[in-house]
Amino acid sequence: MADVKICGISDADMVKVAAEAGADWVGFVLVPQSPRNVLGSTASRFELVIDLLLAAATNNVRSVVLVSDPEPAILRGVGGTVMPDVFQLHGKESPEFVANFRASLPSSVEVWKAVGVSSREDLEEAARLYRSADRLLIDAKPPEGADRTGGHGAAFDWSILQDWAPATPWLLAGGLTPHNVAGAIKATGAPAVDVSSGVERQRGIKDADLVRAFIAAAKSQDYEGSHEQAKHMGTMARREGPLRRIWRALRR
Numbered sequence: 001m002a003d004v005k006i007c008g009i010s011d012a013d014m015v016k017v018a019a020e021a022g023a024d025w026v027g028f029v030l031v032p033q034s035p036r037n038v039l040g041s042t043a044s045r046f047e048l049v050i051d052l053l054l055a056a057a058t059n060n061v062r063s064v065v066l067v068s069d070p071e072p073a074i075l076r077g078v079g080g081t082v083m084p085d086v087f088q089l090h091g092k093e094s095p096e097f098v099a100n101f102r103a104s105l106p107s108s109v110e111v112w113k114a115v116g117v118s119s120r121e122d123l124e125e126a127a128r129l130y131r132s133a134d135r136l137l138i139d140a141k142p143p144e145g146a147d148r149t150g151g152h153g154a155a156f157d158w159s160i161l162q163d164w165a166p167a168t169p170w171l172l173a174g175g176l177t178p179h180n181v182a183g184a185i186k187a188t189g190a191p192a193v194d195v196s197s198g199v200e201r202q203r204g205i206k207d208a209d210l211v212r213a214f215i216a217a218a219k220s221q222d223y224e225g226s227h228e229q230a231k232h233m234g235t236m237a238r239r240e241g242p243l244r245r246i247w248r249a250l251r252r
């Protein structure tokens, strides 16, 4: 069963929704250009980040702080408050930066490196360069001229992943939705998946039913349907509770 990360959450209620639906990680974006940014611009810039990290801890779901070519002050600021379970580096961080950052943290905190790919060569290069990362997040390349590196709802050609077996654990990201995630897991063998746009009702605003539907589909791996069916599935997943969901999945 694939692990699931719901990325770009910006309020504590949605942390709870994702945790109750069975998410393995919740991600918080600290990138000012992002519509999901949770980093404030004033002296209390970490206030919301701290609230979200505490909400994740309270709801027993692992937290991922996402940064992109971060200023040292941001890393020091987060690390000096409530330590997340994971730092996800989603910019042009060099292999040396990743290795040094990894070495500076306790082993209980993971460092993930996100890479945009469009070819087999990109995948192989990422696996070779970023051996020190605890996980690779394999995403689509950002569109030409984009002001941020992720969260665009764009997929890449999954066929490049065929028989790819890197030494480093990895997650599949980019353009995943409740409708395509089960197929994506089947097609690629991804051990974990990540989503942001595909569970939003409008850019930057998460939809609780789509979050539930995505997690249910990723965990059962056999769901395909329309947007409305997906939302309905999310509602049913919420009503049924985890045992009933498992029972239904086993009966299929």
Ligand SMILES: O=C(O)c1ccccc1NCC(=O)[C@H](O)[C@H](O)COP(=O)(O)O
Binding pocket: 007, 008, 027, 029, 031, 034, 035, 036, 066, 068, 090, 139, 148, 149, 150, 151, 152, 153, 154, 173, 174, 175, 176, 194, 195, 196, 197, 198
């Ligand atoms: O989500 C953002 O706005 C974002 C901004 C800057 C750097 C990375 C960002 N997101 C990274 C993620 O982990 C997304 O979940 C990943 O790119 C997949 O996004 P999507 O295709 O929208 O599901």
